[in-house]
Each structure stands twice: as structure tokens, then as C-alpha cells.
Amino acid sequence: MARPTIADIAQRVGVSKGAVSFALNGRPGVSEATRARILEAAREMNWRPHSAARALGGARAEAVGLVIARPASTLGVEPFFAQLLSGLQARLSRQQVAMHLLVVEDSAAEIEVYREWTSAHRVDGFILVDPQVRDPRPAALEELGAPAVVLGGSGGPGPLSSVWADDREAMLSVVDYLAALGHRRIAHVAGLPGFRHTQRRIRALRDSARRLGLTGAVSLPTDFSDAEGAAATRTLLSRGRAGAGPIEAARPTAIVYDSDVMALAGLGVAMEMGVRVPDELSIVAFDDSVLTRVTHPAITALSRDTFALGGQVAEVVLEVIADPGTRRNVKTATPRLVIRGSTAAPTKTV
Amino acid sequence: MARPTIADIAQRVGVSKGAVSFALNGRPGVSEATRARILEAAREMNWRPHSAARALGGARAEAVGLVIARPASTLGVEPFFAQLLSGLQARLSRQQVAMHLLVVEDSAAEIEVYREWTSAHRVDGFILVDPQVRDPRPAALEELGAPAVVLGGSGGPGPLSSVWADDREAMLSVVDYLAALGHRRIAHVAGLPGFRHTQRRIRALRDSARRLGLTGAVSLPTDFSDAEGAAATRTLLSRGRAGAGPIEAARPTAIVYDSDVMALAGLGVAMEMGVRVPDELSIVAFDDSVLTRVTHPAITALSRDTFALGGQVAEVVLEVIADPGTRRNVKTATPRLVIRGSTAAPTKTV
DNA sequence: TTAGGGCACTAAACCGCTCTAGTTGCCGGA
């Protein structure tokens, strides 16, 4: 038999479809003896449920959706995403919940996919990543009534659950640390300016600089690619070369990078330009991974357990799916600064 | 209205469900005027197809399945996987085909998931990764009649399509290169011994060593983790320290690593042990990524376009799904050796 | 004039499962 259905089982055991359904789902309505016979027959016939048929009846899809609006090519570069995915999987697969994954062009396409997957009962909930400054997606998800959790959501208003880290506090800890070492000119190679967390970091740096009286604290936005990270570094390190620019345009003694990949690229540029790290330039990465640990010097980084983060996100999305009424707002541990060889007190040459 | 169905559309336009179905699927059977009215109504009512309902009727799921039997925690470490995923996505999303992703414990669980997803019409085909030496999975997929492509399949017998690279040739090119530099003692920190490609590489090294008359060519299997890579390196570099071991046990002058992560770990160990790279030890990675490019010295590596590889795999799986009769056996470009700073002629100290 | 064919469309079965509204048979109590 191609694929046995409950009707086949019913026929074989000599009961009705309904009885088989009850038995297979552990529902009352059949005697234990009959249930045993049905289960045995199902096992023998190698029966598997047809989730599409169940979905039609309104059951769970046992899957969560993750739609990413980034060029697919950048996904593989960021260890962050892979780690996150791993963490998600680790938690989800414990309940045999799969992940439906799609990479799209932009937010509009992303919303359309939300629509389709929701109408089609293809997933039970969504994980929304890369929250933006004026982000149309949360409203769209609300309208659809789809359970969802925002990763990196600031925990602002709106009924969506979120899991987020305190970027502001993290940035402050970096600046404090660098300032304590004696750095006065701190630059920031930021990520995409449309991202919420990029904004939060930029603002934190600016505030912190004002408070500490640092001059020339500057944030350069990029697209997160190693290419733009390198370019930004080149720009920064070329400053004040010819000597007499204003103080703001003097070469920074420390650079904070919004991702490990960019920090790495920056380190490469520094070496290439003959700028010694950490003597002439301190480097801090706003994300930790294998990458930062294996370079020489190893890169001081804000470290967090991205794998665990994935697990937390999965946990919350499962909760929200189980009980759509709940709203969780989980603040994860603030990334901890791990001091490595790429940072030191600036030498007093300039 | 919560979610409009074709019945709602039919009622509104004043035609039958069948007519609506024909119109929405571009099938003949309705006049152009009616079709236009139906499409307009569908648009206005914000109708979306219900894929579960379609799946019940036997239609495509517009998704491919990827089940990975590895600890989820290792996924994030290997840039390879992320890159592959990106490449897959890039190709699949062009046709709005999603990916159904699940991480499981072992091959048995993997096969069970194949069963379930196939019976449930959840996916249209599978991508099978990490082919093993005596692998039960291809047979299981054949039995299920599920379209599938094996990534890294040797293109052996069996009706499954495959996409693979010539590991043997690649390994030969590495050994030839190292031998030409003057290396005689070449070690190999291999991956999981159960993997086909690990076996091919081990065999290629052994054959090559015999042909070139190299002594003490040895392969140490690992689990691909940086921890085991480091441990293997430590073992190798500790050899011949006290002096008078047999030649086979002397310290190698070159180590080939089966992954970039392990090569990185190995480089770290060498530095830590005070073994200078490349003077005292040459290092080659059997996989290229950001990782190998950013270290100092940068690591000589067998480079291939993993992103493109993902695209090829996606292409083949889409083909096989479109026409289950076809069997493609795509040999990808052999990884090309990119010479960087981690390899040099051995110094004649030993 | 009429048979025949094609077009536009309808009615209803069907996919596999769930779930509600019965129906049957048995048991205990009045």
C-alpha cells in the first residue's frame, strides 16, 4: 500500500475512522483493548500522520517561521546567524518543531511571506529579526494575529513578545573601559543605520562621549560587510596623517566595531597600514565568536552566548504559540567585555 | 472576514468554487471577463492560497527539506554550513521555495523525519548532507520515492542525484605542493572517520605518500571540533621532541586540516607551543572562509565557492523535483589551492 | 432543421484527518 490512511487502519481493525483518530491521539472514546489493537495496526502498517490534513482541520503545523530580509550572501559571513540558528534548532528540535526558513529581498516581501504562511497554516509562529527604526513588520504580524517574538526588540510598546540585550549598557561599558585606559578619540564602525540596535549603540556612544568629555567620538555606518568595515577603517586611520587637521579629524586611538567580521577586517587594514595594534590602535568588537579569539592579537570583544540566545528566543516563541495571550519581554544578559590583546593604553605619540 | 476562501470569492462574484479555482490557477474553463472579475475580487478580499489544502490534493509543498544529524552546537561554528545555507537560499528563494530545516540526533531519527515529511507532503524533496560510509539514508529515501540530492555523494551507484567535489584530486594537489616545497613528513588532521569525504582524503594522502615515497604520512581522525583539532595538533607537535623516536614519530613539518576551524585551532596551538609558522610548520586548511584569510599568517587553503555550491545543489534538487525521472550527477570545480603565508619550505633543523 | 462540437460554467466527489452529534448496548436503581 502506498501510504496507509486512518481509513485503511479502520477497515483492517474493523472500526470506524473516528475510533482510529481517537486512539491515535490518546483521546477518550475507545476502550483500552481497541486502542491497543489500533495502535498495533498503525505500527504494522507504518502509518504516519498527514500534517497537511491536520492543518486543514486547524491543528498546529509544528513549525516556526524565520524570514530574513538580507542578501543571502551575507548570511554565511556572520557567525552570529549560524550560532543563533543552532541555538534555535537545539531548543525547537527538542519538541520536534521544525523551522521554515526563507530569505527575501525586503520588508515588503517579508510581510507578504508572513501573510502566506499564516493563511496556509504553514507555521505556528514567527521569529522576527533585525528590527528597524520604522519597522512595518510588527504591525503586520499583529494584524495577522500571528504569534511572534522580536529578536532585538527594544521591548517598546506593541503586543509582540521580545528578547533583547541592553546595547546601550554594553556600549557604555566599552567606552568606560577605553576611557579608563586613557583613550580620548574613540571611533565606532557601526552597522546598518536602519537597525534599531545600531541606533542605540550610536546614541550610547554619543552620550557617553559627552559625559566623559571625549572629543571626536564618531560613528561610521556600514552595511556590516567586511569590505565596508575595512573601508571605514581605512578612512579613520588615514586621518590626521598629514598632521594639522582639527582635533576631531585626528586619527582615533581606539575603534569599536559593530561586528566581529568588521573588527577582523579592521585589524587587517591596520596591519596593512603599519598601524600597530594595540600600541597605536585599540580594537574592540561588539560581537564575539571564534573569529575574535584566533587572531593575533586576539580581539577584545563584547561576548554573549549567541547559542543560548537562540535557545531563549525559541523558548519564548514556543510559549507564545502555546498560549497566544501571553506577552514575554525577556532581557538577556548584557554582553560582557572580554579583554584580549587588541586593547591597551594608547602610546603618547600624537 | 477572518480568512477568505475560494468559496467566499465564488459567492461574491456569483460563480462556483470550481470557476474560481480555474481562474486563480490560470487554467482554461472561464472566460477572460469572468477571470478578471474573480482575480479582482480575490485581490480585494486579500485572498491567499491555503497550502495545506492544496497539499491534501497532492500539490507541491514548495519547500525542500534539510535534516542535519549533528549536534546543533557545531553548526554555528563551521562557516561552511552557513555559506551553504546562504547559497541554497539564494537559489531557492528565486522560485519562492522555502526550506524546512531540522536538526536531529542521528541517522535513524533523520530517516524518521524523511518518512514524516514525505507522508505529510511537507516538502517536495530533500537535500542529504554528510554522506557516510555505510549510509542507510539513500536507501530509505529511494524507498520513499522522495526526490533528493546527495551533497558530497561520490556519484556511486544508486539512483539519487548528487553534487560532489573531487576530494582526492584536491588532496593530491596539496601533497604535491607541500612535497615540492621539500616537506617529507606531512600529517593530516582529518574529520569524522565515518564521513565519505574524510575516507577519500585519508586514502588520497596515503596513496600520494606512497607514490612520492613520503614517510610517516598520518591521518588523525577528529570530530571536526576546534577542541579535537587542537588536541590532535598538540599530539603531533609533541612528537620527536625528546629526540630519538623512529622517523614515523618525528614531528611533522606540515599539517593538513580537514576544516578551516581546525586549522585555526592548530595555528593557535603552534603559536602557544612556540612552533613558528611557516618556518617550522606549514599549515594548510581543506576549506576556505573568512577565517583563513584574517589570521597572521594567513592560512594556505583549498578554496571553493561554498555559496555557489549551495546554488548548484539547490538547482539540482529543483530539477529532480520538477522531473523525478532525471538523475543528475554534478561534479563541482575541484577546490583550488590558495597559497598564503602559512606554508613555506621547511627549515633544515631536524 | 438538426446533429454535433466547443465553450463557459456548475455540482459534487475527493484528499486525510478531526470532531460533533448521534446510536447502541449494558448496567444499576427504583
Place this chain on the structure above:
DNA sequence: TCCGGCAACTAGAGCGGTTTAGTGCCCTAA
């Protein structure tokens, strides 16, 4: 003895589509 109640089970509608077997109707050609 009869009836109510309950457990065990059945019948069948329904989920949202697709698809097949019609059904009129109009046009054309003999």
C-alpha cells in the same frame, strides 16, 4: 420491569482547495 445514564463506538460534516463529470447554450455545417 422499565428507564436513565454512561461508556463505546459510528456516521458524517467540515476544513480549503482541485478536479472530473456533467449541463446548458450557442454556433456551425450538413
